[in-house]
Amino acid sequence: MLGSSPSSSQDAETLALHALGWVLGDGDRAERFLALTGLTPDHLRTSLGEIGTLTAVLDFLCAHEPDLVAAADVLGVKPEELAAARRRIGR
DSSP states (O other), rough: OSSSTHHHHHHHHHHHHHHHOOOOOOOOHHHHHHHHHHHHHHHHTTTTSSHHHHHHHHHHTTTTHHHHHHHHHTTTTTTHHHHHHHTTTTT
């Protein structure tokens, strides 16, 4: 899914948005995400496209392997691709 093309940062951002959708799809996981990141629901809504929010999503997943693996499975990517997306965002 993700390559080393010039748009790879954009692809990484898209993947992060999809990952956020997965995170928010489970109430307990969403609460944990908000608690650990310090984001409020209002701030999350207004910062969806911001690099800081997207990196927070991928950092959240990378910090908890069961979530990383589950998200990757649902998104149809390898867990390593989510970690690589984190590194590409902001380049």
